[in-house]
Amino acid sequence: MAELSDRTRRNAGDAYQLDRSAGRLQVLEHHARDPMVKVQSLTFRYPNGATVFEGFDWHVERGQVWAVIGSSGCGKTTLLMLLAGLLRPSAGQVWVDNKPLSRPRPRTGLILQDYGLLPWATVWRNAALGLDIRAFYGPDGIHAPADENLEDRDERVAYWLKRLGINHLAQRYPHQISGGQRQRTAIARTLALRPDLLLMDEPFGALDAPTRQDLQQLTLQLCQEQNLTAVIVTHNIEEALYVGQHVLVLGQPPQRTARVVQSPRTSTVDWEETRRSSEMQRLVEELTDLIGDEGHEMA
Numbered sequence: 023m024a025e026l027s028d029r030t031r032r033n034a035g036d037a038y039q040l041d042r043s044a045g046r047l048q049v050l051e052h053h054a055r056d057p058m059v060k061v062q063s064l065t066f067r068y069p070n071g072a073t074v075f076e077g078f079d080w081h082v083e084r085g086q087v088w089a090v091i092g093s094s095g096c097g098k099t100t101l102l103m104l105l106a107g108l109l110r111p112s113a114g115q116v117w118v119d120n121k122p123l124s125r126p127r128p129r130t131g132l133i134l135q136d137y138g139l140l141p142w143a144t145v146w147r148n149a150a151l152g153l154d155i156r157a158f159y160g161p162d163g164i165h166a167p168a169d170e171n172l173e174d175r176d177e178r179v180a181y182w183l184k185r186l187g188i189n190h191l192a193q194r195y196p197h198q199i200s201g202g203q204r205q206r207t208a209i210a211r212t213l214a215l216r217p218d219l220l221l222m223d224e225p226f227g228a229l230d231a232p233t234r235q236d237l238q239q240l241t242l243q244l245c246q247e248q249n250l251t252a253v254i255v256t257h258n259i260e261e262a263l264y265v266g267q268h269v270l271v272l273g274q275p276p277q278r279t280a281r282v283v284q285s286p287r288t289s290t291v292d293w294e295e296t297r298r299s300s301e302m303q304r305l306v307e308e309l310t311d312l313i314g315d316e317g318h319e320m321a
């Protein structure tokens with residue numbers, strides 16, 4: 023156990039605990055380099071259902087954007103629910119931000135397949151919903167982060183509606199806006215909660231190609247800007263390679279090993295160029311083989 027100077031104590035990312043008996047600070051762990059998500063020997067089966075994961079290990083470093091791909095029924099949504107703390111492992115453990123996950127955590131943002139908008143609420147109220155719920159419970163560390171300050175609630179909603187380009191639709195209802203605009207509303211609602219981990223289940227699946235591209239780009243830009251760690255589920259191979267720096271490929275369940283493919287996308291090379299490259303063709307073929315034909319639907 024080491025005596026620590028103030029400067030050492032302020033080092034970003036280290037976790038400290040005051041050892042009261044010794045009156046000294048003890049370095050518990052250096053979690054700056056620890057993964058944001060750690061899935062350890064995960065086994066999961068639905069009651070009376072098939073085993074979806076068995077002894078599965080996987081981790082996601084802080085700030086990484088991952089795509090998860092696999093055919094229908096392979097366990098993509100189940101994995102997101104486990105990462106969100108909405109399902110509990112049958113065995114093994116999921117860690118998020120160095121803590122074993124025992125319930126949903128307020129800093130995890132989850133966007134479900136159908137966006138989860140309330141049909142009777144306006145775009146504004148839908149975008150404000152998460153903050154309203156936090157205001158209802160107060161900063162209890164369970165429903166809202168313990169350091170949450172909601173005084174700027176309206177400004178936060180206004181900022182995110184503007185940032186997502188839907189501020190002019192604030193008084194409309196979900197049935198009066200397009201699918202892409204609904205998805206933007208769901209993203210605004212989630213980002214207004216200032217998550218550090220973003221989980222998205224097929225966020226662009228129901229959109230036409232240009233809208234889809236716009237939102238893929240915007241999502242990547244926001245992840246970078248907000249320094250988010252993100253896990254994005256998709257059925258689409260090209261989308262996986264575009265949005266994910268790393269792609270987790272799930273085969274037929276049960277999932278026992280994490281098969282990972284690195285995307286050829288870089289910030290310096292134009293995506294159109296990458297798309298046409300022979301490496302990309304090879305990767306698409308490799309991914310098609312790994313997941314079966316169902317996953318092969320190019321945008």
Ligand SMILES: Nc1ncnc2c1ncn2[C@@H]1O[C@H](COP(=O)(O)OP(=O)(O)OP(=O)(O)O)[C@@H](O)[C@H]1O
Pocket residue numbers: 068069070071072074092093094095096097098099100101
């Ligand atoms: N509540 C449940 N009870 C029992 N089995 C379930 C339940 N939910 C999902 N399953 C089963 O678990 C497996 C994985 O389902 P999951 O929803 O995670 O698949 P998915 O990869 O998200 O599929 P899709 O691409 O169609 O959304 C499937 O075989 C499914 O039938």
Ligand SMILES: [Mg+2]
Pocket residue numbers: 098099100223
């Ligand atoms: Mg699913």
